[in-house]
Amino acid sequence: MTSPEIDKGTLDSLTAATDEEFVKELIETFLEDSPNLIAEMRTSLGTHDVEAFRRAAHTLKSNAASFGAFGLSQSAKELEMIGKSGDLESVGDKIDDFEATYALVEKELRNR
Amino acid sequence: MLNNRRSNDSGRLLVVDDNKVNRLLLGRGLEGRGHQVAFAKDGREALDMLLKQPFDLVLLDIMMPVLDGYQVLAELTSDKDLRNIPVIMTSAMDEIDSVAKCIELGAEDYLFKPVNPVLLNARISASLEKKRLRDQQRELINKFATTEVADELIADGFELGGKYVDATALFADIRSFTAISESRTPTEVIELLNTYFTLMFDSCITMLLCNKLSFLENTISQHTILCILTCKFKRCEVG
Numbered sequence: 582m583t584s585p586e587i588d589k590g591t592l593d594s595l596t597a598a599t600d601e602e603f604v605k606e607l608i609e610t611f612l613e614d615s616p617n618l619i620a621e622m623r624t625s626l627g628t629h630d631v632e633a634f635r636r637a638a639h640t641l642k643s644n645a646a647s648f649g650a651f652g653l654s655q656s657a658k659e660l661e662m663i664g665k666s667g668d669l670e671s672v673g674d675k676i677d678d679f680e681a682t683y684a685l686v687e688k689e690l691r692n693r
Numbered sequence: 694m695l696n697n698r699r700s701n702d703s704g705r706l707l708v709v710d711d712n713k714v715n716r717l718l719l720g721r722g723l724e725g726r727g728h729q730v731a732f733a734k735d736g737r738e739a740l741d742m743l744l745k746q747p748f749d750l751v752l753l754d755i756m757m758p759v760l761d762g763y764q765v766l767a768e769l770t771s772d773k774d775l776r777n778i779p780v781i782m783t784s785a786m787d788e789i790d791s792v793a794k795c796i797e798l799g800a801e802d803y804l805f806k807p808v809n810p811v812l813l814n815a816r817i818s819a820s821l822e823k824k825r826l827r828d829q830q831r832e833l834i835n836k837f838a839t840t841e842v843a844d845e846l847i848a849d850g851f852e853l854g855g856k857y858v859d860a861t862a863l864f865a866d867i868r869s870f871t872a873i874s875e876s877r878t879p880t881e882v883i884e885l886l887n888t889y890f891t892l893m894f895d896s897c898i899t900m901l902l903c904n905k906l907s908f909l910e911n912t913i914s915q916h917t918i919l920c921i922l923t924c925k926f927k928r929c930e931v932g
Contacts, residue, residue: 598810599721610713636711639756643785644714647807 586686591649592693608690611644615683622660622676626669635664641679650686653679703727704749704821709739709765710783711757715806719752719783722810723817736760740768743775750820751780753800755791763791763798770799773844777827779820783808863897 596604618637625633642657656679663672706728708719716732723730731748733739737759739751751769755762762782769775779801784792792803801823802816827847834843867873867889874882 603717603721607714607717610717614713633758636756636758639785640712643712643806647714647718 586650586652586682587689587693588649588651591647595647595649608648611648612687612690615641615644615687619676619680619683626672626676629669631664631667631669634669635661638664645686648686648690653682653686656682702818702821703729704817705729705731705747706817707731707733707739707742707748707751709733709736709751709757709762710754711735712754715754715783719808719813722808722813726814726817728817736762736765739765743769743778748778749824750817751778752804753780753782755782755784755795762795766795766798766800777824777831779824781816781820863893865893 592604595607618641621637622634622641625631625637638657638661642654642661645651645654645657656675660672660675660679663669663675703726706723708716708723708730710716710719710732711734716734720730720732731742731746733742735757739753740760742748743751753762753765760768762784766780766782769778769780776799780799782792782795782800782803783806784795784803785806795803801820804813804816831843831847834846838846873885877885
């Protein structure tokens, strides 16, 4: 089965550089933190807290890249850019789209 | 000294990052290299830890809540005791402007995230080695200079002179100065020299103002006059 969301090479080199147990812990942390960060983006959108929005998107971007989830990382980067511009109105459905991609990444990570 | 070298390759490091995944990744790589690693979740926590315990190096994230990387760096570089700790900034690839700003603010180096383990180790080793040399240098200088002088020497280096100025050097010699100084008391000689300097300086200023062309059109505001008087003092007379 192919992994359309996660670059296997990235995840393999991470495992090679560390070990399986550590990668498991890292994935657990990512899956634990990401829903909070997504919630943080939604909350800060409501309160117009541009900095908090940008920071949450930034963390998601960085973490997704660490696991080779480059599509998800790119989607977070777009959200981060919106945060940087300060124009939170233009977020639109982008958080929903991000969350949909995240669901795929989560599934792949859990089934690996 | 050489025997300690291997154990000296490791250090006490502080990793400052609000992102747990990054803390885990960095911590893993660093502990594997034999470093002692402590973690802080934000800038405030980092500063509290730095004030309480000694560290050899700080890995500092830029974007953080409470106090961000810039604020922590500014606090560190303005603190007399903490500014000697090298700081390596960690940031996302698209924050290159921020990185430049951090280097200007006094950061030692930077690393892009996700951090490449080979680069991480190379930069940490280089920074620790530099710190070790600076510490040794400081220890040595402290043996023969006051703390203030030692700090200044370390900050500015050992070059002769303080700064470059645009100057005209005037060399003058007082004829028969030895004979003059021999027939006067040291106080009288100093008074004579002071009078001489005052008169010479006044006439130089007047020349500069009245005869700009002959002084290469330099105005007084751009010019410094350096007056060097060569004279021979007899040691016993000067004391």
